[in-house]
Amino acid sequence: MMSPEPFSPEQIQTLAQFAQLDLPAERVEALARPLAELMERFEQVRSVDTGDREPPTITFDRGELA
Amino acid sequence: MSTSTRQDDLCFMSISDSARLIASKEVSPVELTSAVLDRIRQCNDELLAYITITGEVALEQARAAETEISAGQYRGRLHGIPVSLKDIIMTKGIRTSCASLDNPDWVPDRDATAYNKLRQAGAILVGKANLREYAFASVNPNFPPPVNPWHRDRTSGGSSSGSAVAVAAGMGHASLGTDTGGSGRSPATQNGVVGLKATYGRVSRDGVFPLSYSLDHTTVMTRTVHDSAIVLDAVSGFDPRDENSAREPVPDFCEKLGRSIKGLRIGIAGGFTNKLVDAEVARLTSQAIRVLEDMGARTLELNLPYVAQCLPVYQPIITAEAATVHYQTLRETPEKLGPDVRSQLDLGSLVPATMYLQAQRIRKVMRDAFREVFEKVDVIVGPALAGRPGPAGKFTTYIDSHEVDDRLVNPEYTGIYNLTGLPALAVPSGFGSDGTPIGIQIAGAWFDEATVFQVAHAYEQATEWHRRRPPDLFSRI
Numbered sequence: 001m002m003s004p005e006p007f008s009p010e011q012i013q014t015l016a017q018f019a020q021l022d023l024p025a026e027r028v029e030a031l032a033r034p035l036a037e038l039m040e041r042f043e044q045v046r047s048v049d050t051g052d053r054e055p056p057t058i059t060f061d062r063g064e065l066a
Numbered sequence: 067m068s069t070s071t072r073q074d075d076l077c078f079m080s081i082s083d084s085a086r087l088i089a090s091k092e093v094s095p096v097e098l099t100s101a102v103l104d105r106i107r108q109c110n111d112e113l114l115a116y117i118t119i120t121g122e123v124a125l126e127q128a129r130a131a132e133t134e135i136s137a138g139q140y141r142g143r144l145h146g147i148p149v150s151l152k153d154i155i156m157t158k159g160i161r162t163s164c165a166s167l168d169n170p171d172w173v174p175d176r177d178a179t180a181y182n183k184l185r186q187a188g189a190i191l192v193g194k195a196n197l198r199e200y201a202f203a204s205v206n207p208n209f210p211p212p213v214n215p216w217h218r219d220r221t222s223g224g225s226s227s228g229s230a231v232a233v234a235a236g237m238g239h240a241s242l243g244t245d246t247g248g249s250g251r252s253p254a255t256q257n258g259v260v261g262l263k264a265t266y267g268r269v270s271r272d273g274v275f276p277l278s279y280s281l282d283h284t285t286v287m288t289r290t291v292h293d294s295a296i297v298l299d300a301v302s303g304f305d306p307r308d309e310n311s312a313r314e315p316v317p318d319f320c321e322k323l324g325r326s327i328k329g330l331r332i333g334i335a336g337g338f339t340n341k342l343v344d345a346e347v348a349r350l351t352s353q354a355i356r357v358l359e360d361m362g363a364r365t366l367e368l369n370l371p372y373v374a375q376c377l378p379v380y381q382p383i384i385t386a387e388a389a390t391v392h393y394q395t396l397r398e399t400p401e402k403l404g405p406d407v408r409s410q411l412d413l414g415s416l417v418p419a420t421m422y423l424q425a426q427r428i429r430k431v432m433r434d435a436f437r438e439v440f441e442k443v444d445v446i447v448g449p450a451l452a453g454r455p456g457p458a459g460k461f462t463t464y465i466d467s468h469e470v471d472d473r474l475v476n477p478e479y480t481g482i483y484n485l486t487g488l489p490a491l492a493v494p495s496g497f498g499s500d501g502t503p504i505g506i507q508i509a510g511a512w513f514d515e516a517t518v519f520q521v522a523h524a525y526e527q528a529t530e531w532h533r534r535r536p537p538d539l540f541s542r543i
Contacts, residue, residue, distance in 0.1 A: 012416070015416045016412075016415070016416065019415040019416055020397065021396065021397060021412070021415055022397075023412065027400075027408070027409070027412055030405075030409050030412070031409070031412055031413060031416070034409070034413050035413060035416060038381055038382065038385075038413065038417070041377060041378040041381065042378050042381075042382060042421055042424075042425075044374075044375070044378050045375045045378045045379055045424075045425075045428055046421075046424060048375065048424075048428050048431060049431075050424070050427035050428060050430065050431050051431075053427055053430055054427075055423050055426035055427050055429075055430075
């Protein structure tokens with residue numbers, strides 16, 4: 001995999017706001033490259049045809065629901 | 067026989083042999099437990115396998131076992147056997163630190179189900195084993211990592227490294243650990259013991275501090291395959307306290323041990339995107355497959371499905387689920403977390419929901435693809451890990467002369483079986499020229515651990531790797 005362009009501190013701060021995390025500068029800096037790599041890696045599988053099936057969910061025992 | 071030799075023999079004895087001697091009253095649970103506790107006291111300052119040594123609890127349990135056995139109330143093969151638990155498994159009244167400064171003195175008010183089952187079987191708790199912080203961090207500055215007893219300058223792996231080191235060094239006959247992407251099988255391999263991750267849902271995770279609920283497994287570490295089957299017999303079964311516990315019947319996991327593997331269909335694991343398997347690992351894996359072929363197994367080269375997708379699918383799931391578990395700490399007291407685990411959790415906090423859900427959908431596709439694989443083969447055999455243990459204190463592996471990040475390489479080898487929930491067992495297959503252990507991995511169809519044990523046991527009995535002991539311990543004792 002080619003090394004992707006790291007996220008900028010501003011981009012990470014914006015994402016962190018959505019996650020309601022107040023990240024100091026050193027934690028923002030530590031995320032720049034790993035986050036870019038994770039995103040890029042996932043692009044390789046985003047288009048895998050899953051037949052639009054629902055993801056696995058917690059299953060409940062029928063007896064308990066009755 | 068000298069006292070030290072007797073202690074040595076007792077500490078390294080298999081569960082099956084120890085059980086025979088306990089049942090016939092040639093060895094008492096107190097004698098066996100005392101020998102193991104002495105070994106722990108001798109070795110733990112150097113090997114750091116244990117965070118907490120439960121000496122008083124152990125002797126009390128051992129005396130109770132002895133009384134019961136003397137009265138003719140022998141419970142079975144784990145009665146009087148010294149075991150340990152990864153220090154992320156809850157124990158009533160005993161500190162459960164998770165190797166973190168987040169809540170290092172936590173004393174749970176109840177036992178985890180798996181430990182409860184071990185207690186019911188009569189096992190003796192000798193200690194809580196060291197681990198990587200919350201079973202996640204690669205390097206933990208707060209709790210120094212256990213030392214690999216085969217090579218002190220090499221990593222003991224993780225995250226269940228304390229469990230693996232304890233079993234390898236004769237500091238307990240078995241240990242329960244956890245495995246979310248290889249955290250059980252990986253240190254088992256790197257420390258030369260048997261590591262089993264049973265089918266997802268087979269062993270309860272109740273009372274095990276979670277890392278990633280959809281990937282977490284409670285695992286078993288022992289020195290032999292037979293012992294692994296004995297422990298799995300004890301800890302398996304449906305548990306209403308674990309929402310993903312399986313209602314599948316529990317067979318006798320020892321039933322197929324000793325049966326011929328002639329005619330069994332073995333798929334040789336292939337198709338990995340990372341072609342850089344260490345040359346010594348590749349050589350020993352090929353040798354192991356030849357051993358199986360010589361016993362009459364039929365082999366078939368496989369291109370495992372979706373291995374290239376493992377890392378991209380695995381990473382968003384584990385980081386997002388872990389971040390959810392630790393979200394409150396991450397927001398309110400992040401300074402209590404080690405820098406490495408904090409970085410991983412920060413990363414997981416930023417994983418988009420659409421990415422996480424698509425990753426979970428792909429797991430279903432992977433599962434279906436492996437269902438087809440198991441129509442053609444009975445088990446899959448391949449290297450347990452791509453490389454040999456990297457330097458101590460790091461989360462890396464040596465592939466020939468290259469030092470590679472474990473987290474980028476291992477999902478294809480070990481994480482694939484967490485994503486699919488298939489049972490997989492790591493068993494020693496030799497040693498590298500640097501003296502570090504190497505292992506193969508045998509995976510089976512869902513809930514078919516018995517066939518995995520059958521093949522692993524046949525291989526083990528045809529080789530002698532499980533008889534070796536860490537060399538330094540001989541000179542010290």
